[in-house]
Amino acid sequence: MNLENFGRQVHEVRRNTQLLHHRVSESPEGQQDLLAEAFEELRTALEELHVAEEELRQQNEQLAIAFHQTATERKRYQELFDFAPDGYLVTDAQGKILEANYAAAHLLKISKNFLIGKPLVSFFPSEERRAFRYQLQRLFDMEGMQEWEISIQPRQGDIFDASLTVKTIRDNEGKPIGWRWLLRDITSRKQAEEKLNKIQIQNLKLQEVSLFKSQMLAVISHELRTPMNIILGFSQLLLRRYYHLLPPELREMVEKIVQSGKHLLKLIEDILDFCKLETSKLELNLQEVNFVELVTRIVEELKPLAERKNLTLILHSELKNPNIINDRDRLQQAVTNLITNAIKFTETGGVFVEIQQVKGDRLVLMVKDTGIGIPESEVAHIFTEFWQVDKSTTRKQGGVGLGLAIVDKLVRLMKGTITVESKLGEGSTFRVELPMSSEQ
Numbered sequence: 001m002n003l004e005n006f007g008r009q010v011h012e013v014r015r016n017t018q019l020l021h022h023r024v025s026e027s028p029e030g031q032q033d034l035l036a037e038a039f040e041e042l043r044t045a046l047e048e049l050h051v052a053e054e055e056l057r058q059q060n061e062q063l064a065i066a067f068h069q070t071a072t073e074r075k076r077y078q079e080l081f082d083f084a085p086d087g088y089l090v091t092d093a094q095g096k097i098l099e100a101n102y103a104a105a106h107l108l109k110i111s112k113n114f115l116i117g118k119p120l121v122s123f124f125p126s127e128e129r130r131a132f133r134y135q136l137q138r139l140f141d142m143e144g145m146q147e148w149e150i151s152i153q154p155r156q157g158d159i160f161d162a163s164l165t166v167k168t169i170r171d172n173e174g175k176p177i178g179w180r181w182l183l184r185d186i187t188s189r190k191q192a193e194e195k196l197n198k199i200q201i202q203n204l205k206l207q208e209v210s211l212f213k214s215q216m217l218a219v220i221s222h223e224l225r226t227p228m229n230i231i232l233g234f235s236q237l238l239l240r241r242y243y244h245l246l247p248p249e250l251r252e253m254v255e256k257i258v259q260s261g262k263h264l265l266k267l268i269e270d271i272l273d274f275c276k277l278e279t280s281k282l283e284l285n286l287q288e289v290n291f292v293e294l295v296t297r298i299v300e301e302l303k304p305l306a307e308r309k310n311l312t313l314i315l316h317s318e319l320k321n322p323n324i325i326n327d328r329d330r331l332q333q334a335v336t337n338l339i340t341n342a343i344k345f346t347e348t349g350g351v352f353v354e355i356q357q358v359k360g361d362r363l364v365l366m367v368k369d370t371g372i373g374i375p376e377s378e379v380a381h382i383f384t385e386f387w388q389v390d391k392s393t394t395r396k397q398g399g400v401g402l403g404l405a406i407v408d409k410l411v412r413l414m415k416g417t418i419t420v421e422s423k424l425g426e427g428s429t430f431r432v433e434l435p436m437s438s439e440q
């Protein structure tokens with residue numbers, strides 16, 4: 001039942017009443033009957049009216065409820081609008097502000113009430129206003145949301161970078177009647193982008209420098225290695241063939257040449273290795289290696305070095321299956337380096353090398369010493385190239401701080417890990433964990 005129906009019913013009752021009145025006035029003799037009939041019809045009509053009235057009342061109630069719900073919803077949306085974290089504005093088709101929330105007022109540094117009625121363009125720096133007006137014209141023909149970045153000149157304070165998102169409001173015929181705007185301060189995003197940009201540029205430059213450095217070092221090292229090998233070879237030959245013929249003074253000189261030559265060659269080899277590892281040019285030559293046999297041989301070779309310092313050098317292995325798949329020469333290089341370091345940085349006591357089997361088809365090599373140890377603050381840097389705790393040791397014992405950096409990179413290439421635990425004055429333990437097979 002709606003208002004139209006109700007009106008129709010009232011009209012019907014009125015028409016019936018008139019008809020009755022007409023009939024009564026035309027035939028007065030049948031008045032009794034007609035009156036009775038009229039009352040009957042009136043009663044029926046009244047009953048229908050009553051039903052209609054009841055229905056109308058119910059509809060009214062429902063309308064009131066719907067109205068209340070709509071008002072609550074509207075209030076909720078108004079609150080969402082008012083207290084949204086981003087600035088929201090509604091303008092008419094000329095860009096005059098009709099509605100604004102608190103965030104917008106806060107961003108534009110003006111009270112919400114004063115914001116209403118102002119042209120949005122008045123919050124842009126003068127040099128950007130023309131471009132903005134032009135954009136507005138174009139917006140009329142655009143569908144969907146548009147977004148652009150712009151500078152905002154608030155009523156007080158400095159200009160800031162903002163992003164504006166806009167959507168056209170249209171009437172029922174689709175004619176644009178205004179815009180909804182979302183205003184967001186993007187200063188920190190811009191700053192972060194700028195920083196990131198700078199860092200990326202710096203990174204690129206660093207990568208270039210690093211690549212250049214590695215390539216240059218590789219060339220130099222290669223060019224140095226050949227003549228160095230020749231110098232070393234001839235000096236060794238000189239010593240071997242003419243040892244007894246050489247006067248002691250000359251012999252000593254040639255021995256010094258051999259000693260320094262070896263030193264220099266080792267350094268060149270280290271630099272070359274490091275460059276290759278850094279530029280991922282080093283490939284492992286994988287083969288079956290008896291790891292225990294290999295470490296035993298290295299320990300035997302280094303024993304004289306330890307004995308010269310009155311140090312013990314002991315090896316203990318618990319490996320059930322000593323055969324692993326790895327690069328023999330590179331394993332030898334890494335293990336030799338760790339044991340040599342342990343001897344180099346230990347004055348009393350000794351070095352204990354241990355091989356263990358661990359779960360998940362991996363083995364562990366531990367090199368423990370009772371040496372000078374590494375200060376806690378240095379442990380994190382120990383695998384960085386050219387890093388040395390005490391440079392004076394270098395002068396005394398040789399080395400430039402490339403050994404551990406190479407070991408670290410080699411172990412990683414072998415899909416293993418290396419860690420160190422150390423206590424200053426008590427000693428260090430280097431722990432290398434390797435897969436039984438370094439194949440892919």
Ligand code: ADP
Nearest residue numbers: 341342345373388389399400401402403404428
């Ligand atoms: P190098 O031995 O040529 O100096 P490394 O890369 O092998 O270079 O070692 C870097 C530094 O780490 C050493 O200079 C030393 O300070 C420290 N270091 C390495 N091994 C030990 C160890 N076993 N005990 C104490 N310090 C160590």
